[in-house]
Amino acid sequence: MLLSAGVYLAGMRGASMRILCMTDRLLLGQQGHLFPWAPVCLAVGIGGYFLLPFEPAVMAHVVVLGIGALCLGAALVRPGGLAALGWIAALVAVGFCLAGARSHRQAAPVIGWHYYGPVEGRVVGLDRSASDVPRVTLDQVRLRRTSPDRLPERVRISLHGPDAELRAGQRIMTTASLSPPMGPTEPDGFDFRLDAWFKRLGAIGYARGPVVTVAPPEANSLSLRIFALRRILSERITTVLPGDVGGFATAVTTGDRSTLGQGAVEALRASNLAHLLAISGLHMGLLVGFVFAALRLFLSLVPPLALRLPVKKVAALGAMAAASFYLALSGANVATERAFVMAMVALGAVLIDRRAISLRSVAIAALIVLVMRPEALLGPGFQMSFAATTALVAVFGWLRDAPWRALSGWKHQLFTLVLSSTVASLATAPIGAAHFNTLSHYGLIANLLSVPLMGVLVMPAAVVALLLSPLGLESLALSVMGWGLRWILLVAHWVAGFDHAQGHVLRPMGAVLPMLALGSLWVMIWQGRGRLFGVIPAVAALVLWAGSPRPMVLISDSGSLVGVMTGAGRALSKERGAGFEARNWLAGDGDGADQPHAAARWPAAGDPGGAAADPADQKGVRIIETEAGVIAHVIGKRGAGAFGGCPVPMLVVTSVPMEPRAGCDIYDPPRLRRTGSIALTPDGRMRTAREAAGRRPWSDPPRRRDQ
Template identity: 60%
Template sequence: MNGLKRGLIWGDMVLLRQRGHLFPWAPVCLAIGIGSYFVLSVEPDALVYAAFGVLGSICAAAAMRWPGGWAALAWAVVLAATGFGLAGLRAHQAAAPVLDWRYYGAIEGRVVALDRSASDAIRVTLDRVMLERVAPARRPDRVRVSLHGPPAELKPGQRIMTTGHLSPPQGPVEPGGFDFRRHAWFQGLGAVGYTRNPVLTIAPARAGQEGLGIFALRMEASRRVREILPGDVGGFAAAVTTGDRSGVGQEALNALRASNLAHLLAISGLHMGLLAGFVFAVLRVSLSLVPSVALRISVKKVAAIGALAAAAVYLALSGGNVATERAFIMVAVVLLAVLVDRRAFSLRAVAMAALIVLCLRPQAMMGPGFQMSFAATTALIAFFGWLRDADLPKAPGWAKPVLGVLMSSAIAGLATAPVGAAHFNTLSHYGLIANLVSVPLMGVLVIPAAVVALCLAPLGLEAIGLTPMGWGLAWILGVARTVSDLEGSQGYVAGPGPTVLPMMALGMLWLMLWQGRARLAGVLPVVAAFAIWSQAQRPDVLVADTGGLVGVMTNEGRALSKPRGAGFVAQNWLENDGDGADQGNAALRWPGAAGKVRVMTAGTAEIIHVIGKTGAAQVSSCTESQVVIASVPLRLDGPCDVFDSKRLLRTGSLAITDKGITTARQAAGQRLWNTRAAPKIQYAKAQ
């Protein structure tokens, strides 16, 4: 008993020593609760939410009744319970009709978003949707359609019609993979599809349409930018000014990704910080040059207000997506710290920004954008804070800017590399070099020129700013293409298990946030995470949810059953394997021309892949040691396990290992976004 009492006293003293440094842990605790909601395999019911509410209330009461070191842990439980409730609330608020069948027919709606798909096709998002012979209660609120037909001039608010295919948002391409259904659920997308037919205008865009004024302004600004700066340079300029990436070609995108410069396309913390910093510096210097003003008011605070206003305009002009909102909140917290005479760049400021983002959009925590943004920001502030307090020799004045750029790029790259590798399975070997010769140009030329163009746009003189902006962006694109063409510029890594990133994040946060020598304990989970990652095992066999593609792991890498078709699925499988081959080369690994291949599962199993009705006619029976995969409905005599197209609609994609067969539906569980019935096919008479 005395030992327990001494332990409690010791723990209380340890936590009391952390006072003044505990606030940065608040978003960590909130994120733990949010993550707990998303990892559940079954949607929690009212009783679970009530239990979390009661637990949080008890802990809050205990913390207020007995303040002290242990109260910090009670508040941590309160925050975790709050995060769980926020995630559930947001998921239920996002509920909207989702198409539960495959539809072909007339599609009509209002244009509310434009972007570009992975296949380099223009992609349009429609609201106020009309589908032929579909009751209003079953119609999705929003659908997204890729346009593979004749080119069409689309404008915000324009009402269009076409004939095309729609289907429910698809599940993971493999069990445990990225679940697009969850992503679409929070975006309000009830169906996705494509059309190869012309797009007809039913009603032109009207001025002042509800919620589309800013979108129309963005698209007009994007059009004007691309008119002055043609090609990929204009598309790049439109992306960093209005958030419209539809003008950037696939070749340029691939080069930017391979050189680790794709982050320059997204309006994120870098762009928002550079713009706010440029406006802040210009206003502060300009006002300081006027003695009558500088002696009467706080020039620094006026400059902070002006920079905040400029950042707000940039947020509105960019469309206000999640990444830009996150960047604006971070910049706003920093500038508000200036207004109240607090240290602008501190872990408290990062924590406050993270809390606001997580409260507004708890689902953002699951995406790479949130993770990479806050990983880079937290690592930079923690490192430079340590550097400021450390007793190190001072660098010469001329060397400080150079060292600052070098260290910033290196620290941000190291912090985000594991997250990027986990989500995208690639590492850019020369990304640091590409960033060192590109990022400074964003600060000294591209962003200042964009501000000048924005200021001159009302006079029709935006070309004065856009022209030098184009020079800078052309240089960056040239760097991206040069670096991406270097031999060995890109490396590939296999996807980690679900515990790797959380372990790594908690270890690094402990290392950066905890005070005292005990912070070094954070190294242990990071090392353990890398060790687990290095031992990651990929499934022996993967099966697409249509049954049209099978991938078998061989000594040379994954062998694919066909060289074309289901390209998105094939690309994701190979990327998750850490394999840089394309589908055609992976198909050359397939053992034999027939549809049979022997692989090890629980024992020696024979996978029979049946494609089309012709292939189905050649298979009439099977044995217990065989697994049959078919892209068409199939009935066989025999005790084998058959996954035909009908069954795969219910199960989703498959992973076969020595432990048996796992379906995507089993791995995803029963959640709000995937509880719909298996899709059926409905054909509507084309108009």
């Protein structure tokens, strides 16, 4: 028996050694190509932090960082293929700790109650809300009868009242309704509280009354001076280019979307041209490329300069300065920061005589962005930007020595344009579909007709307009810019008007995007035939996506809406009100119906699946039989007065507080505030948003400042 055990252990040891030797050989074969995996490992650590159902203690971060340091030490002591495993562990640990440190550094008070009354603050941001009204962000906030230690650092208010002239640094007052940033509309859905946490937004709301100026604008900081400059430029642009064309122009030059109508935004989204609104890699690349080429051409045409200066490097320095100015002018949001970092890495490569565009430069840019803002990993902007860039670099790298390079002239340019648009669209389509649940069927056509014009007309005209603006001569360049933007808007509305221009996609389960990303990255980064193994997790992710389950019943966190899955799609308990929840639920189902159509699916009293004939159904009580049991939605005080009780066991959802009743499992606003939104499966299992979010800083935020 002892002999058998010894033979078994020897066999296990031999198998382990063979696996280690095989791993060592594989990793040695990848030497020189492992650096692009560094941001992937960092992202794994960041994602691990955000996936936790609880907030790790400081000691946990210390332990994780210590383990990472030990693994890194082992990798440095014993070089070779296996040393890469030590680097992987160290980068994962660093990503985990970076995310934790950033989360705690962004801590700020969040109001824990609904507030109505005067709000005073300083204007530090202006944009446009989804309801197509101006939206202002305030700091240095004051609220009535609220102690300073409970005041939120920033609030954001949608202005539904009379138009107001707002300036950067201006101190204003209005009467507003404020509430804490809302949680997810369904468990495991998008959590706005997380986004608000990293923006230090402690309250959001709306105002219907006038806005009063308390103090004139003050520009006592660099950020406010830049914000004031953006507003001045935006006003000068919209004076020359009124309407949506001017709003589009200000969006691509200063990042200000406050004057662009919601109709134009929807058309751009439906035609897959919404990426032209965000100042991202395309705009920064076009700007930097134009400045670089113009400076290089100018210097080359001056013989004394061309003979004495490294023209290419001087042009790169000039393009760097232009990129830095554009970053500051556009507000330095996350998307623009990503684009700026990538542009600076590419131009830096020119300065040191390296290849400007490579997977290594993309990896450096991703590392810088993740170190600065780990939370960017969760946003669609980061994911789509780096997915498109990585795919383009990989594909054109594979084709660098391919026969297609024999093409010349317009054939080469046309092939490059079509291929780049196709690759970028394919790389970003799954990410956009997962986040926004829509897919543009004709987006490639719209991009082929629009993107070239951005490069040859719109961005060069924008650069010239900015150069001429100090002289007050920007009108001519802006008019030329307007021609291009009018064409793009015309294309957007034309494509958006096609039948079935926009498809609707089921919301995938949480594991789908990470699996798809890792599989795709394996195909693009791994060298040799082994890259084909990346197809397996990518295909598995698509299969999981197709079979992603949706909740049978959804209940909003205010009790104002109930959605039940039926054979015709999700039936909603109301045709008006709670529109945000209704849109999100239907989008998650991949359902293109609007709220009134979804409400018409709710069975009437006496119909199959509906309640027994009961006049209360017409008085604010909607009852439906589901596989999970009988559910009643009591709407408002009228419904509460008409509701007669529960003759059979019922789950009762109500938008007003209600006393306990026999046979009723009541979910009213006080109870729903503790649970958040609710999802029910067909077998009656319940999952709440509170359970899904866990106890994290953004789901259980501080109500007071530390003294």
